[in-house]
Amino acid sequence: MVQKTKPRPLKIKSGKLYSLNGRSRAGKTIKAMQLINALPRCLIWDVDEQYEAHYRAYTLKELTALLARNFGREVHIAYTSKIKGRKELTEDFNGFCRRGVAYVQRHGYAEMKTSLVFEETARVTSSGYAPPFYVELLSGCLKYGCDLIAITQRLAESDKTSIGNASIVHVCALRLPIDRKSVADATGVPLKLISSLVADQDNSRFEYITVDGNKNAYQRGQLTFKNDKPVFTDNGGWVPI
Numbered sequence: 730m731v732q733k734t735k736p737r738p739l740k741i742k743s744g745k746l747y748s749l750n751g752r753s754r755a756g757k758t759i760k761a762m763q764l765i766n767a768l769p770r771c772l773i774w775d776v777d778e779q780y781e782a783h784y785r786a787y788t789l790k791e792l793t794a795l796l797a798r799n800f801g802r803e804v805h806i807a808y809t810s811k812i813k814g815r816k817e818l819t820e821d822f823n824g825f826c827r828r829g830v831a832y833v834q835r836h837g838y839a840e841m842k843t844s845l846v847f848e849e850t851a852r853v854t855s856s857g858y859a860p861p862f863y864v865e866l867l868s869g870c871l872k873y874g875c876d877l878i879a880i881t882q883r884l885a886e887s888d889k890t891s892i893g894n895a896s897i898v899h900v901c902a903l904r905l906p907i908d909r910k911s912v913a914d915a916t917g918v919p920l921k922l923i924s925s926l927v928a929d930q931d932n933s934r935f936e937y938i939t940v941d942g943n944k945n946a947y948q949r950g951q952l953t954f955k956n957d958k959p960v961f962t963d964n965g966g967w968v969p970i
């Protein structure tokens with residue numbers, strides 16, 4: 730009789746996928762920073778070099794070396810690609826995601842949590858295309874105990890896999906009607922409510938809506954600052970979708 734092969738055991742709790750949406754200067758990156766602050770290991774697609782990190786790579790070769798040297802260590806690693814040109818940057822992003830897949834899988838089998846941040850997916854995906862290793866991360870890697878944070882100003886111009894699979898959708902003020910509609914269609918939150926969100930630079934007050942895909946409900950909240958530190962205040966009161 731032919732023996733069945735045993736599946737490779739994976740004993741880690743699944744991670745969450747966060748989709749962060751909003752126009753420029755609306756509070757997305759600050760939200761991402763708050764989320765990863767509490768996470769031990771993080772790999773960041775940091776195109777604009779905004780994140781604090783223990784290590785930073787500027788080429789995929791450097792990134793490969795950093796990932797190999799830091800396996801298991803509780804460090805945040807940022808990658809800032811210097812490549813110009815949409816097509817070339819998208820290929821580079823796919824290379825980043827390929828290393829991301831290996832990073833989350835190796836740690837997942839070793840029962841170590843990981844996380845990844847993707848800044849501005851509209852630069853490296855479109856409504857009709859997402860690089861294959863990015864899709865693999867979004868659709869097949871949460872089971873390795875990895876939290877994923879996908880950020881975009883322009884949902885209408887971005888791949889929708891992230892918002893489609895998201896456990897949590899964070900919606901900040903959006904400027905363009907097409908992006909507001911795109912977020913409303915993807916989440917089920919009333920368009921009127923999404924359009925009412927305010928990003929008030931003068932008073933440093935940034936409204937948001939949090940959509941919880943498991944609860945199938947949303948609540949409102951606002952980001953303010955106290956002593957230069959961001960404060961997120963959820964208004965409470967989940968509204969079913």
Ligand SMILES: Nc1ncnc2c1ncn2[C@@H]1O[C@H](COP(=O)(O)OP(=O)(O)OP(=O)(O)O)[C@@H](O)[C@H]1O
Nearest residue numbers: 752753754755756757758759760882933954957958
């Ligand atoms: N210490 C602070 N006090 C007051 N406002 C602040 C402070 N730090 C940041 N802000 C404001 O918070 C807002 C949100 O910033 P954030 O970087 O999260 O925007 P974003 O949505 O990521 O924008 P972009 O898409 O351009 O990257 C900005 O308007 C910024 O001016």
Ligand SMILES: [Mg+2]
Nearest residue numbers: 754757758759
């Ligand atoms: Mg930002």
